[in-house]
Amino acid sequence: xxxxxxxxxxxxxxxxxxxxxxxxxxxxxxxxxxxxxxxxxxxxxxxxxxxxxxxxxxxxxxxxxxxxxxxxxxxxxxxxxxxxxxxxxxxxxxxxxxxxxxxxxxxxxxxxxxxxxxxxxxxxxx
Numbered sequence: 001x002x003x004x005x006x007x008x009x010x011x012x013x014x015x016x017x018x019x020x021x022x023x024x025x026x027x028x029x030x031x032x033x034x035x036x037x038x039x040x041x042x043x044x045x046x047x048x049x050x051x052x053x054x055x056x057x058x059x060x061x062x063x064x065x066x067x068x069x070x071x072x073x074x075x076x077x078x079x080x081x082x083x084x085x086x087x088x089x090x091x092x093x094x095x096x097x098x099x100x101x102x103x104x105x106x107x108x109x110x111x112x113x114x115x116x117x118x119x120x121x122x123x124x125x126x
Contacts, residue, residue, distance in 0.1 A: 004042060004049035013055070014062050032061055035072050038079055063098045 011017065011024030018025055030048075033039045038057050041048040050058065057079075064075045 003052060004044075005052075005055055007041070007048040007050070010050055010055060010058065014059065016062075029058065032058065036061060036076065036079065059102070060098050063101065067101075068097070 005013070007026045007029055008024045011026050011029060014029075016025040016028050017023065029039075033041065036057075039050075039054060039061075041050050041054065043049075061075055061079075064070045064078060065072070070078070
């Protein structure tokens with residue numbers, strides 16, 4: 001069974017939260033849905049839910065818009081690009097940058113968990 005994530009959970013995961021009220025900024029994701037046809041939420045009881053694949057796509061879109069400072073039209077081109085021509089090389093490097101950053105973040109989380117296990121976990125007795 002696929003795990004689904006609500007729009008509020010996704011907003012919090014992406015750190016799209018209003019600084020004053022601490023409420024998720026769901027309107028940003030709803031706007032991206034209108035702009036990017038790659039984002040198609042599942043509606044259950046009139047609420048939006050996203051698959052893990054959708055979540056990764058939205059993370060990439062956020063990275064390109066917020067971290068790389070691209071405009072919506074540029075992100076659309078990157079998402080549509082096939083890495084078969086020289087013109088698409090730049091798009092490929094942007095996707096690679098995103099994946100590299102994502103791996104760094106995941107690696108840091110794993111290392112923190114390992115440190116906590118070593119510090120607080122059961123000691124090996126052989």
